[in-house]
Amino acid sequence: MDWWAFGLTLAITAILALGAKESTNANTIITITHVIIMIFIIIAGFVKADPANFKPFFPNEHPDNWKQIFNGACIAFFSFIGFDAVATAAEEVIDPVKSMPIGIMSAITVVSIIYILMCVVLSLMVPRELIDPKAAFAAAFEYVGLSWAKYIVALGAILGILTGILMGIYAPARILASCCREGMLPPVMSWVGPRQTPWVATWIIGICVAIIALFTDFAQLTDMVSIGTLVVFWFVAVALIWRRMHVPGAPKAPLRWANELLHVFAIIGFSIGFVLVWTLPIYNTVEDDDGVVSVGKWKNQQYKWLIAMAVLCAATPLSMFFFCKPAYVPAGYKVPLYPLIPCASVFVNTFLLGQLSIDSYKRFGWWTLAVSLLYAVYGVFAAQVKDDKRRSSNPNLADPSHDVCEKPSDSKADLADVPSKIELEMAATKV
Known part of the structure; x- marks a missing residue:
């Protein structure tokens, strides 16, 4: 049982319950310190970089290296789940129509650049086979002779944990309070405290998270969080397409309705088709428990089907652009390059969902069944x-x-x- 995680979660919940301003100030201080530490790691890492560690850039000792790289993207996605939390703060922002798109896109851009540079630095500092999966950067600085820097790395890791827990409670508490205000859950959980924060929802989420952290393995939690977030992002992309196609209250022509449904199901179906060809063992090189590698029955046909599905996925938004003109365009911020962006989001999220384990789907299925019954x-x-x-x-x-x-x-x-x-x-x- 992880009592440190339990106690830290409850302490951060108390900070969040104090008020949005106080928790935001704490998060800002932690984040600025965290970013400074990462900039230090990047600069120090480039000073100790060895270009020879980038060779070969793409190792070929495994026949399915491309598959391994994209499978890793599903795990790395866990680092990007905090951006949706920005949207849940809309009620506490002075001008959300202007501030929210700027905040979300700026954060994604800055953090993506930092993540890429951190990855490049790590790969340049240490030969790939010597990277420590448990303490990558601390071991890397030890390897290049900067032992003292590992303590700075440790501080950065701790600060990252703090901000991760803080936003992991902040966002669900607001979502829970919104569901209660809409009547989908008992209204008592939407009560607002004297500091204008949803303190009941915050404590409920915080206590639940603390109990889960106390008993649950971290790997299981990361898979659960990843599958939940990917499914939500998938639904948001589909909902965006559907929202642009319809004006509430407008008459619905059967032919137009059928055409729109056809295009929506096309992008979903072709994305699933690409994932199935990518993941099914009959198309892939398979390695059993004894290390014996066997080639799938249709391995030499896999690339043809992948190209076919990729072309169909790319053709769907093009067809949608010509034959499914938007019926609704928002007056303020709007997603650019419609329908390419939401269709690409459907494809990427479907692809990443296809890389998760069967156990992840079992846990997610039981959870979804429970909350669906509660809603019903x-x-x-x-x-x-x-x-x-x-x-x-x-x-x-x-x-x-x-x-x-x-x-x-x-x-x-x-x-x-x-x-x-x-x-x-x-x-x-x-x-």
Whole structure:
């Protein structure tokens, strides 16, 4: 049992419960220190770099090296799950329409560059076969003769753990509070404390995380977090495509509806097809427990099917661009290069989901079944009752569950005047 993890999680939960300003200040100080340490590691690493360690750049001792590289991308994805947490802070931002896209994209860009440089530095400092998977950078500085630097590396690792736990509790607490305000969960969990923070939801999430950290193996947790986040990102990408195709309240032509469904299922189906060809043993080189390598039955045909599926995946957004014109375009920030970006997101998330273990899907399946049952027996009815009360208290208030439009329109000027969900809820509150 990991009592250190248990105690640290509860301590950070207490900091978060104090208030958004206090926790944000603490997170800012930790993050700035963390970034300074990483910059030090990058600079010191390049000073001790040996270009010979990059040769060969792509080792060929294993027949499925490309497969291993992309499998590693699924594990590395765990490092990028914090960016969605930025979106959950929208209610506590002065100008979220302007600030949220800048914050998310800036963070992704800066952190991606730092991650790439850290990876390059590590690979240049130490021969690939000597990299220590348990303490990579500490062992690397020991290898190049900078033993004192390993203590700085250790400090950076600790700070990374702190910020990871902080954001790992901060974001779910806000999501939980939002679900409670919508009626999908008991409203007591949405209570706001004197510092204007969802303190009940924060403590519930914090205590649950602390108990899980106390008893659960870290590798299982990383797989669970990765599969949950990838599924969410997958749904967001699909929902974005569907949202651009429809204006709520507009008449739905059967032919247009069928055409849109065809394109949505096409990008999903071709992405799954690519993953199946990539992962099925019958196409791949397989190594058994005794180290014996055998070639799959259709190994020499694999590349043909991969190319075919990749071409079909690339052709789908192109067809969507010509034959599925957007019916809705937001007035503020909008995802660029539509529909290429959401289609690419569907493909990448589907591909990474295909690299996870069977046990990960079993755990995720049971968890999904449990929360789905909770929603089916409680959430859907409680949310409907809450919406009915809103409309009965103000008959002129439209359905707050989505943006509304009295008449269908493709005009950006008209759509810009459509009240958002937040505006509708603010109006209801004032009434």
